[in-house]
Amino acid sequence: MGKIYKTLILNDEVSLCVLDTTDIVNKAIYYHNPTPVCAAALGRTLTATVFMGSTLKNEDDRLSVTISGDGIGGHIVTACDSNLNVRGMIDNPSADLPLKENGKLDVGGLVGKGYMTVVRTADIGEPYVGRCHLVSGEIAEDFAAYYAYSEQQPTAMALGVLIGTDGKCLGAGGVVLQIMPGCSEESISKAEEIINQFSNLSEMLENIGGKGICDKYFGEYAFTEYNTEYKCNCSKDYIDGVLLTIGKDELLQTLKTEGKVEVCCHFCNKKYVYLSDDVEKLFSNEK
Ligand SMILES: [Zn+2]
Missing domain, CATH: 3.55.30.10 (Hsp33 domain)
Known part of the structure; x- marks a missing residue:
């Protein structure tokens, strides 16, 4: 502290x-x-x-x-x-x-x-x-x-x-x-x-x-x-937002080559991993 x-x-x-x-x-x-x-x-x-x-x-x-x-x-x-x-x-x-x-x-x-x-x-x-x-x-x-x-x-x-x-x-x-x-x-x-x-x-x-x-x-x-x-305030919601701005096509491409989409927070090194289902779900909620 x-x-x-x-x-x-x-x-x-x-x-x-x-x-x-x-x-x-x-x-x-x-x-x-x-x-x-x-x-x-x-x-x-x-x-x-x-x-x-x-x-x-x-x-x-x-x-x-x-x-x-x-x-x-x-x-x-x-x-x-x-x-x-x-x-x-x-x-x-x-x-x-x-x-x-x-x-x-x-x-x-x-x-x-x-x-x-x-x-x-x-x-x-x-x-x-x-x-x-x-x-x-x-x-x-x-x-x-x-x-x-x-x-x-x-x-x-x-x-x-x-x-x-x-x-x-x-x-x-x-x-x-x-x-x-x-x-x-x-x-x-x-x-x-x-x-x-x-x-x-x-x-x-x-x-x-x-x-x-x-x-x-x-x-x-x-x-x-x-x-x-x-203290880092990164969250899955925040990363969701970042991925939405990247776009589904690019994420699907990454899934194809890497098998997953992995995002690492620059401030606290926390890793957020998205598999195929997660990416689909992310974009199905998009209004
Ligand atoms: Zn963080």
């Missing part, structure tokens, strides 16, 4: 969110078996997506994020709902790069240049689509830029994912500050000082966790706490 801690700081002029997503990143590693650099890229994106999800207002609201870079990792796709169930995938989880000169994982190199797209969906009305160029591919800067350009919301974000030698995540999470309207210059510069304290965030998360960061750095504030987890 991941944790989110939220409060207002600096005379209620700045909102603070501390995220501990270690468990979420480990679930993603379990499903996707990524290289450390892919785990870091996906883990950072999942963490930022959970933060975005925590700002959804209504029960049925949900969002998806696509990081479309030209690097060897391919696209990263994540999604989160208002209950803070998050899921994600990276196109090429086995892509690998040498460490950077400073010994850090080269997430920016893995992601490359391109853009990110955020789609916010509610049950009523058209989805809201926001898009902006990637700044560095390091994810935190890219999300901060997205908030600045697409949502006119000044945001400072630190994200960290620490991967151990066994490929497991030792610590992952984020610290996000957002400037409220009418915020004083003094609070803005203090917010900058605060975010600069978290350049080694992943090690801090490994050592003291998200709760420990709240207590150690923001002990005077009262936080509201939320749970979040890696």
